Amino acid sequence: MPDLVLVEREEPIAVVLLNRPQQLNALSDALMDELVTRLQELDRDDAVRCIVLGGSERVFAAGADIGELARSSAIELYYARRVERWDAIRNLWTPLLAAVSGYCLGGGCELALSCDLIVASETARFGQPETSLGIIPGAGGTQRLTRAVGKATAMDVILSGRLLSADEAHAAGLVARVVAREAWLDEAKRVAREIASKGPVATRLAKEAVNRAYESTLQLGLDYERRALYLSFASEDAKEGLTAFTEKRKPDFKGR
Ligand code: COA
Numbered sequence: 001m002p003d004l005v006l007v008e009r010e011e012p013i014a015v016v017l018l019n020r021p022q023q024l025n026a027l028s029d030a031l032m033d034e035l036v037t038r039l040q041e042l043d044r045d046d047a048v049r050c051i052v053l054g055g056s057e058r059v060f061a062a063g064a065d066i067g068e069l070a071r072s073s074a075i076e077l078y079y080a081r082r083v084e085r086w087d088a089i090r091n092l093w094t095p096l097l098a099a100v101s102g103y104c105l106g107g108g109c110e111l112a113l114s115c116d117l118i119v120a121s122e123t124a125r126f127g128q129p130e131t132s133l134g135i136i137p138g139a140g141g142t143q144r145l146t147r148a149v150g151k152a153t154a155m156d157v158i159l160s161g162r163l164l165s166a167d168e169a170h171a172a173g174l175v176a177r178v179v180a181r182e183a184w185l186d187e188a189k190r191v192a193r194e195i196a197s198k199g200p201v202a203t204r205l206a207k208e209a210v211n212r213a214y215e216s217t218l219q220l221g222l223d224y225e226r227r228a229l230y231l232s233f234a235s236e237d238a239k240e241g242l243t244a245f246t247e248k249r250k251p252d253f254k255g256r
Contacts, residue, residue, distance in 0.1 A: 018061055086114060104127075126157070208224070
């Protein structure tokens with residue numbers, strides 16, 4: 001069996017590519033298991049400071065594996081512990097950047113939404129077509145998409161099955177940057193290297209703080225941000241970053 005997920009280490013970044021081309025990277029149980037295992041391994045490795053998650057030029061992922069869904073009962077799906085896998089991705093410490101080219105549908109769109117930011121090729125198409133199959137998004141689509149793009153666009157995408165172009169997704173706030181078709185992965189890696197060059201303690205705390213803005217009340221988010229600031233201040237990286245600036249040199253961050 002070929003690997004369902006390919007990992008390339010290019011320290012300080014790592015690139016993880018979904019690899020089920022015949023099924024348009026449909027997110028089978030086996031693929032999701034392998035993906036979470038690989039991501040958690042990279043997350044534990046201090047040498048990896050940002051992870052890029054991508055598919056192929058044609059497709060990021062065409063959603064959950066429809067064949068598997070069609071064969072499963074509700075209780076089988078429940079016992080497959082799918083929710084735990086999605087929570088594991090959400091709980092990664094290392095900044096996770098989705099590099100999206102081509103179709104990004106259903107669970108694929110939810111996977112991209114679970115990443116910290118999305119860099120999209122101009123060819124990217126985002127959608128939640130589950131209602132066409134008589135089901136609804138089940139890995140955060142109704143919640144994360146709505147928070148990312150607002151009720152009007154989320155309702156349109158989820159109820160009508162309309163696909164958003166890369167430019168529409170960018171204008172709506174779903175996508176951070178739109179890049180040229182031929183450079184989608186290189187540009188995503190370039191952004192990942194920018195992120196990886198910053199203080200690792202700070203980027204981890206900052207991503208957590210931004211996620212609080214997205215997931216909690218303003219006051220709880222502000223409380224978290226203050227504590228995270230003091231924690232970042234206690235790091236060796238903060239000393240190094242502040243000193244390097246005054247000494248007019250590049251900081252040498254250790255992630256401590
Ligand atoms: N699960 C399982 N297999 C899938 C799949 C999915 N989500 N999406 C595509 N595939 C398979 C197709 O069955 C086909 O397999 P086959 O060659 O054995 O027949 C292969 O991938 C290629 O797909 P195909 O539909 O022929 O490609 P296309 O370029 O004509 O269309 C899409 C591409 C993405 C528009 C179309 O495949 C599609 O609508 N997929 C389902 C999207 C979806 O509803 N996702 C939500 C799932 S909950």
